[in-house]
Amino acid sequence: MTAPIAIIGTGIAGLAAAQALHKAGHSVQLFEKSRGPGGRMSSKRSEVGSLDMGAQYFTARDRRFVNQVQQWQAAGCVGEWTPLLYNSNSGVLSPSPDEQIRWVGTPRMSAIGREMLGELPVEYACRITEVFRGTQHWHLQDADGRNFGPFSHVIIAVPxxxxxxxxxxxxxxxxxxxxxxxxxxxxxAVAFDAPLQTAMQGCFVQDSPLDWVARDRSKPGRDTTRDTWVLHATSTWSRQHIDLPKEQVIEHLHGAFAELLDCTMPAPSFTLAHRWLYARPVGGREWNTLADVDLGVYVCGDWCLSGRVEGAWISGSEAARKLIAQLE
Structure with a gap:
């Protein structure tokens, strides 16, 4: 019996590769350091409902990805988000309408990862720390010293x-x-018992510690009864305050949010902070995927292309396509 293919990481890239390989009849085994799939497309469950702390929405331009999004839509795990958008520049707010179609997972962003994973085998809470080759096959070791294998090939789909x-x-x-x-x-994430007095549902921010704010409950299918908002800091501010305690991060970004809306903002009834160490690649690339075909190792992720959700899906799909071609 042929050894399975190991896939490290269950973000969109790893899941796209797993789906394509499974569809082609190959056995896969996924490994994920977190407790669920999706990577930055995951959602955080909380007392105020689920919160999209990572990717806020995604777009589809490539024909292949457009087809995939249509399949997700038919499966009921994505919906179109049509927010009332603003720009904030030097403290001045102005409407920011555009014709771009924005998609989100429904009823939460993590629904997409769960749909992609299906019944595929996955080892959660398993941080792989070493990938090594025996005489014929690949083996993995995790942070707890456990060994996994043998595997015929390895796909690495992590930052x-x-x-x-x-x-x-x-x-x-x-x-x-x-x-x-x-x-x-x-x-x-901040939540308020009474809705803030603003029509804004999303805002691109300049000249502020904030880069983006979104009224999370304005997205389709959200289950919260409170006015929930997700605030993303800029890469520069995040890098400068990378080790700041979460309470101080919340205080800083809540203050910047109050300045943005220029209103008397009540104290939130709920707060949550999350640090994404590897949120986005600096600059774009056109690698699609990296591969050492002779050794049987493939690498994919959004950082191999555009840094976007679409780029992650294309990269993972390309890794699978190359591997399948090798096996034929």
Missing amino acids: APQATALLATVPKLAAAAAGVQMDPTWAV
């Missing part, structure tokens, strides 16, 4: 700095991943 560490036995690919810088993002 570039984490991929670099796992590619010690594939120096060519390790060097490429090591050259990719990824910026952090502090994300804060």
